[in-house]
Amino acid sequence: MLTIHHLNNSRSQRVLWLLEELGVPYDVKRYERTKTMQAPDELKRIHPLGKSPVLTEDGRTIAETGAIVEYILTRHGGGRLMPAPGSDSYWDARHFLHYAEGSAMPVLFLMLMLQTIPERAPFYVRPILAAALGRVDRMYARPQLALHLDHWEQSLGTTGWFAGPELSVADIMMSFPVETAGKRVGYAERPHLRDFLLRIHDRQAYRQALKRGGPYAYA
Ligand SMILES: N[C@@H](CCC(=O)N[C@@H](CS)C(=O)NCC(=O)O)C(=O)O
Known part of the structure; x- marks a missing residue:
């Protein structure tokens, strides 16, 4: 199952929206910001940068929203949400x-x-x-x-x-x-x-x- 490691109140929200638009099933693992608005250290166990979002699927771990979005579109998008190549x-x-x-x-x-x-x-x-x-x-x-x-x-x-x-x-x-x-x-x-x-x-x-x-x- 595709999992999004999601920090509350963050840019990671976009990835959940993308998955909802595509109708792709996913799990959300939620992390709460600390008092100083940082991500908890727990997230560093998923990816060394400890930032959100992080995607995990089939043993693969991807950080950085743009890369995650490209991965989802390539693997699950079927040409949706991307205009015709070359246009x-x-x-x-x-x-x-x-x-x-x-x-x-x-x-x-x-x-x-x-x-x-x-x-x-x-x-x-x-x-x-x-x-x-x-x-x-x-x-x-x-x-x-x-x-x-x-x-x-x-x-x-x-x-x-x-x-x-x-x-x-x-x-x-x-x-x-x-x-x-x-x-x-x-x-x-x-x-x-x-x-x-x-x-x-x-x-x-x-x-x-x-x-x-x-x-x-x-x-
Ligand atoms: N350019 C990165 C930025 C990642 C990033 O800074 N995420 C924020 C969430 S809005 C975060 O994890 N902040 C908590 C922290 O830096 O500890 C991306 O788009 O994935």
Whole structure:
């Protein structure tokens, strides 16, 4: 049986959603974050990095969401959720499959760190750290995020999906950056992103994946 090692409230939720869309049977092994939001050490027994998601099936262990998604599509997808190979939509899908973790998430992670570091610092250095890192946030991180958000909004503009006329792996991969950024900056001025979230939250498979994955702060 295919098993997803799933950390609560995490990007691993996407993999459960993908499996629900495909109707592939799977087990979920749930792990709870520690007080500092880290994965528990137990997860390092499954994969040395101790991050989630991790997939195990037939003695094989795969970490990294993009690789897991490619494995699932190759082994269980039967051509679904990937536009026709070689088409423009296909290359858009491959772009977003890599881009979601390779370029979009690092900016959001940076913003999270710029906020968290002062919050967790000893109180006597907090104001200095908050001022210095707040400046990095305003001068670098926020303009970078705006650049990415413009790319997403524009990409959704034609069909409402990230690659082609219907839901694909691109939308599933992009759902986590879109949800995370939405919580941070809101989409009042980005109607395509706002509608995208409404559309995916309405899907039966998305909702079923939430039931399997447990509480999720982004939906
Ligand atoms: N690029 C990796 C990121 C993996 C990752 O950082 N996962 C987070 C879950 S959102 C995690 O395990 N965090 C807990 C920790 O770092 O201890 C992927 O997409 O699989």
